[in-house]
Amino acid sequence: MKVYHLIYEPSYKSAVFHHWTECNLDCKGCFCRVEKLDFGLFPDALERLKDKAPETAPTDFLESPEEALKLLEGCELERAVFIGTEPALDPDLPALAKALHQKYGSYNVLLTNGVRLCDLSAIDEIIFSLKAVTNAIYQDYTGRSNEKTLDNFKKVHASGKKLQAECLLIPGLIEADEVEKIAKFIATVDKDITLRIDGYFPIPGCPWRGATPKEVTEASQRAEKHLAKVNYLSADLPRQGEKPLRLFG
Numbered sequence: 050m051k052v053y054h055l056i057y058e059p060s061y062k063s064a065v066f067h068h069w070t071e072c073n074l075d076c077k078g079c080f081c082r083v084e085k086l087d088f089g090l091f092p093d094a095l096e097r098l099k100d101k102a103p104e105t106a107p108t109d110f111l112e113s114p115e116e117a118l119k120l121l122e123g124c125e126l127e128r129a130v131f132i133g134t135e136p137a138l139d140p141d142l143p144a145l146a147k148a149l150h151q152k153y154g155s156y157n158v159l160l161t162n163g164v165r166l167c168d169l170s171a172i173d174e175i176i177f178s179l180k181a182v183t184n185a186i187y188q189d190y191t192g193r194s195n196e197k198t199l200d201n202f203k204k205v206h207a208s209g210k211k212l213q214a215e216c217l218l219i220p221g222l223i224e225a226d227e228v229e230k231i232a233k234f235i236a237t238v239d240k241d242i243t244l245r246i247d248g249y250f251p252i253p254g255c256p257w258r259g260a261t262p263k264e265v266t267e268a269s270q271r272a273e274k275h276l277a278k279v280n281y282l283s284a285d286l287p288r289q290g291e292k293p294l295r296l297f298g
Contacts (some may be wrong), residue, residue, distance in 0.1 A: 060290030
């Protein structure tokens with residue numbers, strides 16, 4: 050199993066599984082390159098990232114879904130979230146999700162780049178990171194075409210699974226006009242799909258400045274012209290809830 054880090058969020062009765070795989074994208078602004086641990090563990094994650102050296106790959110992993118369940122003993126669990134470099138590439142993810150369903154009846158959420166889909170039978174909701182619909186921008190940022198991601202987004206929607214999308218607003222690369230194009234694409238699939246816009250914050254080694262709260266708000270307003278539900282996150286928004294508990298990694 051490729052889970053190297055596990056936290057529990059008491060306020061939300063939620064477990065977050067961080068997976069480390071050989072990702073099928075090479076995103077220039079990948080947060081995992083500079084921070085392996087969950088951002089919620091730190092009082093000021095942005096300050097922590099300043100001048101931080103690149104991360105090395107983890108060496109310790111959970112061995113099985115049974116080990117993960119043991120770590121969660123005593124926790125009231127309603128939701129499980131699978132994130133990381135690309136959790137869908139972890140061959141043991143479907144078994145882990147199934148085990149959590151069986152023991153807790155948890156609501157399982159997968160965050161994915163959508164390039165390759167895994168067995169989704171024990172996944173209740175999929176959040177696609179769409180990044181860009183203009184293929185040239187997507188290729189510049191990730192190193193490959195967005196054709197499979199956009200196609201799989203449509204396939205997941207057609208399957209009836211609950212679906213959301215997210216994207217980054219990166220000044221100088223993925224601007225508000227591209228975010229609006231993402232919203233337009235989503236609307237061709239279903240205008241009721243929720244889009245979350247994340248304001249980019251500076252990553253060591255990357256050339257872009259952080260997105261301002263005003264820029265994130267403006268991009269959200271443009272997306273709202275096409276979609277019924279748009280949320281956004283910017284660096285000035287405080288974290289809600291109790292500090293997570295670090296269970297592994």
